[in-house]
Amino acid sequence: MDPPLTNEASFTAGFNPASYSLVELLSFPMGSGGGGLGLRMGSFGGTGEVFRVGDASVEESTVTDQSGGGVGKRRMDIGNFHEDESSKLVSTSSANSDLNERNGKRMKPSGSIDENGGSKTEAEANSGTSNKGAEEKSKPEPPKDYIHVRARRGQATDSHSLAERARREKISERMKILQDLVPGCNKVIGKALVLDEIINYIQSLQRQVEFLSMKLEAVNTRLNPTIEGFPSKELAAPSFDATGMIFGLQAPREYTQGPQVEWLDMQIIVASVYKRSLEFGVSIDLSVDLNVSFLVGPNRIYCTL
């Protein structure tokens, strides 16, 4: 029995019972036996909120709950119900509260009052092991739908603002990821400007794709007559040796042959580009004889023959 800080004692004492008592109350109308916590969390929006409230100090949470509607009333009842018990539960370390919470939930299906006692003893047993700061409470985050948010001093603790804060944190996290993705976006400060940058970048990428497909179309049309002019059997037999030999002699025919070979082997070549995975500075050997190599930059491509 460590003598914990008064703050901790107050809210953890309120918190633990609140968790399982709530669960009990909710489980009775539901009548569902087994099933994970996730189910219940999903079906009841209220439970998550209550747990979040439980993170904060009890006094405040009950006050805010009173101001709420019907659901709030129910919660308030729970709170009252627990304040009786909280006197018994004096020493529980805040670090264990998550664990207790889980235990309470797991035990819930059996749904008996004895359970309360059981989990309480557990909580007491756990209390001896670790007496860490309240900040660590959010550390062992369970992989569930709800998020533990810890309210700092002076921050609002009602469920809505807590949820809102969680959402904002999530958004800023995603924004950070996006900032890393978009070049030159790291130095930009301010959400609106970052979003502007992102939008510009996406637009430029889309335009680039359009532009490139236009280019590709132009090349394709140039390729068009040559491919049609030849029967497929000749297409099927591309020999780089032959083209290499012919090159100096007949320019027009090579013009017709080169593309065919290209089209046939495009798949392989492109694959080879990726195999080397040099997006900037690709060198491809089209064949041994021709020895064409690329240097693909962001804006231009060099190729040597």
Place this chain on the structure above:
Amino acid sequence: MTTQIIPSNPDSIKTRFTYSFVRALKKLNKSRGASVSPSMKETYRRYHMIRVASYASMASAVGSKRAWSRAVLWKIRNRTSHRALKKKSRIHALTRTKVRENPRSDLNFHQENDLRKLVPGGEGMDFCRLLNETAHYIKCLRTQATTIVVVWAVVVVGVIVGRIGDGCGGWVEMSVTCDK
């Protein structure tokens, strides 16, 4: 002569995109009419087809687990198959977006709406989810652009190899400058 080279990561989106895009290009080439000098309209149609092919192959390479790829595929399918349904669905989509204005958007940036319009399927999405999808979409667009550049280069080199032949010792510069 050329050895069959197995791509290093056959399951990657890049590889899948490349394969399906090249296949689509081949198909487009085959189905092309015998017109020697294509009209402006025809050219535009082909360009459009290539663009659609690139988007479709990207979306199908990504698969159906992403909202934006689903939206792209849905859009393409509806456009090509039934026009009537497209009109109807457009009206429907308009009304739907109006109804489903995100009520929780506390950051009332007009940028958010712009972003929704840019990312396919972005309407009626939670803002968090929208950002997630945007990140993935950006990655995929980048891959798409790079791959198209490479495919284009390969084709062009085919042409150049045919045209110039020997006697070309230095670097041939092909600029793909993208004016914004």
